[in-house]
Amino acid sequence: MRLRLAPEGRHALEEVIDALPVETFIADDALGWVYQFWQKDKKEEINDLELKIEGSDLGPVTQLFTDTYMVRFLLENSLGAWWATRHPDSPLIRSFKFLRLREDGKPVAGAFDDWPSRVADVSVIDPCCGSGHFLVEAFSMLWTMRAEEEGLSAVAAQDAVLRDNLFGLELDARCVQIAMFAVALRAWKAGEGWRQLPVPNIACSGIPVKAPVGQWMSLAGGDERLENALARMHMLFRDADTLGSLIDPRHTTTMTDPENRQQSFDDMDWEDIAPAFVDAVTRESGRDMAAAVLGADLNGLMRAVILLTRKYTLVSTNVPFLSRSKQASRLRSYLDQRAPLSKGDLATAMLERWMRGAHAIALVSPQNWQEKPGYTAFRGLLLKQATYRLFARIGNNVWQTQSGRQPFKIPTVLSVLSCHPPAKDHDISAIDIGNGSVHEKADLLTQAIVGSVQQKAQISNPDSRIMTSSLGAHPLLQSVASARQGVKTGDDPRYRRFFWEIPLPHKDWVYFQSSLVGNRFYGGRSSILFWEQGRGSLAKSAGARIQGQEAWGRRGVVVSQMGDLFVTLYTGEIFDSNAAAVIPKRESDLPALWAFLSSPSYRRAVREIDNNVAVTNRTLVKVPFDEMKWRRVAEEVPQLPEPNTDDPTQWLFLGRPEASSAPLHVAVARLIGYRWPDQVTTDAFDRFADRDGIVCLPSVSGEAPAADRLQQVLQASFADSWSPSKLKELLEQSGSKRKNLNDWLRDDFFKQHCALFGNRPFVWHIWDGLRDGFSALVNYHRLDRKALEKLTYTYLGQDWVERQRAGVRDEVPGAEGRLVAALELQRKLEMILEGEKPYDVYIRWKSLHGQPVGWEPDLNDGVRLNIRPFVMTGVLRAPFNIHWKKDRGKNPDGTERHNEIHLSHAEKNDAKKRAGCN
Known part of the structure; x- marks a missing residue:
């Protein structure tokens, strides 16, 4: 896959990257991987920097791209709202395009009074940072705020933010490197070009420990309390490559685990454990113990542990969307025990986890947790324990993918919450912009009306669903x-x-x-x-x-x-x-x-x-x-009508062409002898129904051509209103450009019939491939072996073939070609009658001895399976949308539901013999 980091041109980037001493660029080994690909890519003639990830599978847990409009909306209505409240005259506010204000000029999301009073003390983390979108935008906001508030130069403010204010975690180590590069690049471009930067506080939360718990505990040097703490650490981080930023070393919940020697840190504060752990590992690392015990980079793990245990002013992130059905078993087990109320999606579990680690949260998440009954308890808890400041429902079509594929189709909500109980009269600000185009959403977020709903009232809604307006006083x-x-x-x-x-x-x-x-x-x-x-x-x-x-x-x-x-x-x-x-x-x-x-x-x-x-x-x-x-x-309206319809695809239809939305097709159906289930027992059209359900387009065996017979049905149906202009109207109504019934029957009917009746046609148009050759419309319901033999040997063989042979003898133009085509059609129909593979019928839910031998169709098996030999021999007038792929689900014995299977007569007859069938 290819990741586009930024719209900056190639030459501008070359000036920055090429100026770097390699040793500096890969300091802390954080950017080495990116540097290697830059060296490779910069030789290509490209307009934008793209990084190629060869053979990578980042999986659904890591969301790489978050469109900037969502990032800006969340940051500006949290960090930006806090700044606007404390610095209402700041020129920075004019750059906050997505900051929504009330009529009095105050942010709709509120003042965030529990935040620090200075920017220097504000900490922002993205615990699922992907390629760094939130970090880059937060960095830009934070350094300009610090520069204005403290009078710092751009470079000094940027370095201060990288040291003190900005933090990131990501499950995938490659994304960590991309995020670090993205932040560094923004700093270089916003500052004085390339310079030595403080190493960004971005760490990989997906580094697992691999050594046995005993080896870990040996790092404690006999300190029992530290041994217990290390056992707990081992338990938490051995599945870090699955759990990532879900891990919370502070959170104590009993887990069933045979290796778990310590269930909590209740006997020891984390503030004591962290330095003791660092001292122990540092002490042992001189004997190369760290590499053997941790099985991973020690510095990276410690950075992740420290970031996972801090408390932040703001968590701002696009949490990973991963429904329970798609979660790995280890992840499901972890969420069952750690997040039983929010386990329905990884996104909601991540929200619950980080509510314990922040003053406020601003996040992108699926909307379903606001509404689905499975989240009722979670909503009730959140509405009581958190202050929901602002949410914006932005519907489907949220992300514009890099590959041009369809946008993400999950209803999405942008939320800003403070992690403390709400005031009794607290109102939630709410925006709902619906399912517009992805290109419209940014503007809609700046213009849509901001509603207001009382948070306390949400708990009284059905299932405590979170709504953008009041339900009102009426009963449900x-x-x-x-x-x-x-x-x-x-x-x-x-x-x-x-x-x-x-x-x-x-x-x-x-x-x-x-x-x-x-x-x-x-x-x-x-x-x-x-x-x-x-x-x-x-x-x-x-x-x-x-x-x-x-x-x-x-x-x-x-x-x-x-x-x-x-x-x-x-x-x-x-x-x-x-x-x-x-x-x-x-x-x-x-x-x-x-x-x-x-x-x-x-x-x-x-x-x-x-x-x-x-x-x-x-x-x-x-x-x-x-x-x-x-x-x-x-x-005020007429009473409800009795059951009736003009739609021939509905069983209520009564079978009259003139009362139909598709009169030509109904007339054909009546001609071949089809009856709708709710038809009256007899009517005036029964006399036109063909006796054997086979209607040939040319005149065959003394029967009139199909077009003449069809016109009789239509004349009887429309009676005095029938005329050439009526026929023209009906042909146009069907969507055909043909001028007469014969051409319509020959060229358009079957294709239209398949489309109208769900690609399960009950009138089969069988032909020899010539426009002036043999064609017949057949009532599928009556097409048993006897009927197919009659079509093959009487209508086609005794009549049509013999007439063409006579035409050849008499040197009639085109007779020889028609004879060849008719004989080939007869050969194909004989193959269907015989039913030897691959022209057999296979019914997957029937036993081997129950499979039909030759053309012996069971109508209960449906058109899809019975029509297969006719499609495979190519005797139908037009192709249509039908397949015999594997069906969804599994058979009772656990096997796949395959349909594309062919069986020989020998296999079927042998099975019948073994089963004692005659």
Whole structure:
């Protein structure tokens, strides 16, 4: 990977770097690694300094880049706010672009009265400093403050800050070197060019100890108290390469550990331990004991220990985002014991750890800890023990990556807190700029309205969620309705289909309500579930979660739990886990419930308490509900409609072309004999349905061409309104540029059909590859072995092939080419009928002896698997988005869910014989 440190030009940097004596530049061995890469890179014709990290994997624990607007916002509303309060006439304040002030000119984040009175006594640390963004910006602010307050020269102020005010820790040693270089470079550019600098107080917190605890304790020279302390140190730092800045030598918590000889420092103050430890190691280092015992750089470890145990004025950082599911087992174990309330993400655990080590914290973190139910106890504790001064919710699209990849997609919040209990009447300043472009966020942070919410009131919010406005006095929605979570199958490809894949009704398949895009009275009704009357493999599966039964059979509103929380009316079906069913306690409340849930007000209310991409079902009813208001709204509109739709992808559709949003496609479906499950038993279009489900585009076996037959369906459907202009309108409505039905059927239909029906087509367009060759539309539901044989040997073989042979004899133009193409199509269809690999059908959830031999499709297995030999032989009119990659999850026996497997007849027949199958 490549790390861009700064926008400075190559030549300006060369002047600084080339002036350095190598010995000085690599003093304390801190910058040697950077220097080596500079020597390599400076020979290249580049405009910006870039450092190449060969083969490195910094992992998700280290966040390398934090866009400057976030850094400046946090520092200016903490360190800058403190300075502005004490020096209101300072010219520096004009440079604080992101400092937010009240109308009276005072910082919205407050005065930070518990901080030191002089800049010289302020200490700032970034414990997750990455490549040094926070350190560089804090350095620039601190030295200009010291220069103004103490009358120091720029160089003297800069050196003083490096010695006294600025500190950094980082898990990855390479990032430590980058951060040191970045700070040094800023000092050289802001000062008089290159000069000898004090070594920045930046250390690696990821240096583990590797020696046995006994060797460590031997450093104490018989001092029992020091032996116990060293045992404790060993326990803390042996996993430093995983724990890094989470380590807190002052914090005492019992841990289950067979090597732990000392559980706390209660019998000895850390102020006594630190010098005793240094003296012991120094005493032994003359005998080269340090290298043997520590297994790492002694000076680096001691610097980290000292920085980890100090108390700072301000901790300002971009804490690493790492959810619990992605944490290493050692890290999870550590957080279980040290941070049980904040362990859901490394970011929140880091916040809890450093609240013990600072007067104030200014940090970038995921927003989820402000909202998710799993952090309820942590929020309650924080709201009571810390003063939350300011937060800014900046949504998704936060970071602009160096590679141009998509910005980070986790809702993010910038927070400024003081680590002491709040005053009773303390108000939190709050900003919410939403999910705008990453390029807009900087300006929005300077312009967005700063709201105010009482901190004490946040504890009374549902789950103590932190909100940007008051909930108001109305009862929560949960007082009149409940929200139920839906079924999670654990294996959707096995148990879930689109309803058009299976002839319905079917005793083993039930409607399966899901989420939708856009509010609709009746939507999200495309799926069915292999339920087997609740007695099948799904109900018994250990990987499935059968839930939501309390809502089945009742009326309510289904809310999609992602994105914009779109809603549809619920009519009692089993529903999936992408949507929650909100069920009123009294059915008479349904109109008011629908009026509220379908309104923008509802989405805003939910997003006020939870801005994560996915919202839990419990959150959906933890918003205020003004029952009387929404009853009045419901009374002002017509009553809720009965179930109906014009969308052919919904099971409620009644199968009439003229009443459809896709009339041409519905007409084709009726022509090949497909019926929607909610269609009336018989209607006027049944007489047009093909008897065997095979409709050839050219005239074959005495049947009229498909276009003529389709026009008859459309004429019957549109009756008196049918005309050539109507046909033109329908073709344009479908998105086609074709001028007639024949061309549309031949060139556009199948591609459009696949797109409309989720790439699981139930009408298969089989052709020989020639525009004037053989083509047929086939009803997949009726395409058993007998039907495929009829297509192969009757329609194609006896009729079309023989006609082309006659054409060849009669020297009809193009007949020879059509004959060759038809014979090749017949050969491919015969390969499908035979079903020898690789033109076989494989069903991963069926045993080997249960696999079909030849073309013997089980419609329950779905289009995706059954269509494979047709795709592989290339007999379908157009490609579409379908695959047989590995499915998510694992089989009950722990194996992967592979689909791209081919089996020979011999393998299948041998398995059937062993299983005793006929």
